[in-house]
Every structure is written in structure tokens, then in C-alpha cells.
Amino acid sequence: MEGQKAKGINMIKKDSLPQPSNSKILPVAQWVDMKNHYPQPSPPDLGWDDLHHEKRTYDGQSLITWNIDGYSEAQMMNTFQEMMLAATAYNTKKSTYKTAQILILGFNGNLRSWWHNLLTEQDRQRILTVTRTVVKTENSSTPIQVEEPDMVNQLLYTMTKHFIGSTQIHLNLATKTLLGLKCHKMSRYKWYKDTFMARLYTLTTCGADIWKQKFVEGLPHYISKKFYQTMTTNSVNQQIDWANISPMKIFHLQFK
Numbered sequence: 001m002e003g004q005k006a007k008g009i010n011m012i013k014k015d016s017l018p019q020p021s022n023s024k025i026l027p028v029a030q031w032v033d034m035k036n037h038y039p040q041p042s043p044p045d046l047g048w049d050d051l052h053h054e055k056r057t058y059d060g061q062s063l064i065t066w067n068i069d070g071y072s073e074a075q076m077m078n079t080f081q082e083m084m085l086a087a088t089a090y091n092t093k094k095s096t097y098k099t100a101q102i103l104i105l106g107f108n109g110n111l112r113s114w115w116h117n118l119l120t121e122q123d124r125q126r127i128l129t130v131t132r133t134v135v136k137t138e139n140s141s142t143p144i145q146v147e148e149p150d151m152v153n154q155l156l157y158t159m160t161k162h163f164i165g166s167t168q169i170h171l172n173l174a175t176k177t178l179l180g181l182k183c184h185k186m187s188r189y190k191w192y193k194d195t196f197m198a199r200l201y202t203l204t205t206c207g208a209d210i211w212k213q214k215f216v217e218g219l220p221h222y223i224s225k226k227f228y229q230t231m232t233t234n235s236v237n238q239q240i241d242w243a244n245i246s247p248m249k250i251f252h253l254q255f256k
Helices: 073-091 096-105 110-118 121-129 151-163 167-180 186-200 209-217 221-234 247-251
Strands: 011-013 031-033 131-136 144-149
Touching: 073 096, 073 151, 096 121, 096 144, 096 151, 110 151, 121 151, 167 186, 167 209, 209 221, 209 247
Parallel strands: none
Antiparallel strands: 011 031, 131 144
């Protein structure tokens, strides 16, 4: 309804909480935003327990502050991706150099200390003057190589290398973690599914059929057994055609 604030699935009514028996204050209907808790701690590098999604809009004009203090690797990656979104908005009205400068002005906490204290003047100048070679064929049949400023990409790449490290290491870690991920109880299924998907989509091989099979094998035995029985019964040659099974169908346990 108009004028009413939309309530999320993680919000509870405040007057539904236990009230003191001797309270003389009339209960007021208020909605309190609650975190989406899992029955077990989230993986340390994902850090969902302390994750608060901020709803931001990037109009290309407002100065946005950036802070990654205490963030996990996944939270840092999300922040750096948001910085790229903000840079795209800035680029519609400003040059690439100005865009990089605006992003740097918004640095707070460790990011600000890293830029001003750790990096040398030569490091900062190298980031703010870097270019990339682009091949263009505009108004000409012959390709022409031109140099374009690439400060924003270099800035984000340098931050990623310093605060997160080699992305290949995290890809290898995600692969090993997926191979050992298990869901022993269906009460932990949401944790299992969210963790599996978060790990899987960081891999370039996330569309491979082997991951569908691995997800099913990680489920409790009676669930995976039901899946195999249902799928083999419905198949013509008693074989599971993993290529034609939608990943989301498996994630939502739609076995029929």
C-alpha cells in the first residue's frame, strides 16, 4: 500500500517479541530488520554473518565513500565490483582520470591509508597515468592502434592484488572446497546451497555437468538416493542426462 514501507523476509514485528508483564507502555507495531542467520557459521572468506547489503544508487555526481575495514575476501570483491559500477556512472559525465580521482577521494579507513601511506609517489603516478592499446576501425578499413586511459581498471587491479592477493589462489581454493562440501542434514540445506553457489560461480567451469552431480552427491543420502531413483526411472535408457538437467532444477530439489 502507498505510504507503507515494504517488509523484507528477514523482518519481524517488534510487538511479537516477549514483553515484560508489568509494562505500562502500550505496544507499538514496529518492524525490525533482522540478519539472515544460518544454522552454522558461514565460511570465513565469505563472511555472510556480518554482511550488510547497502542499497546504493550511482548517479555519476555524488561522492561515495569506500571502506573495506574488517571485510572478508568476498566482501572486498563485492565492494570493488560496486566501485566499477560507480566508475561507469562517473564515466558518462567525466574523463577516466577524473573518475579515478573521485574514487580515490572516497577512500576511507585502510583504503585511504594504503593510498597515502603505503604507495609511493611513483606508484600513484603509475596508476593515474596508465594507458591501454585499443584497435579501432572507425571510418577506416585499416585497423588503427590508439592509446586510451585505463586508470580505473589499474586502480581496482592494484587494490585487488594488495588486499586479496592472487585471484587464481582463490579459484583453486573454491574448487577444493566444492569437492569437499557436504550437507549432512536438510536443516542446513540453505547454507549448503548458498555456499555451493557462491563458490561455484567464481569458477570459469561453473557450467560443467560435473558440478551438478557433485551438488547431488553432497546432499543427505536419502535425498541423493531419491534423486537418482527418480531420474533413472524417468529416463529412457536408465541413464541420467546431466547436460539436459537445469542447475536451478537441482538447486530447488525439483526431481520430478
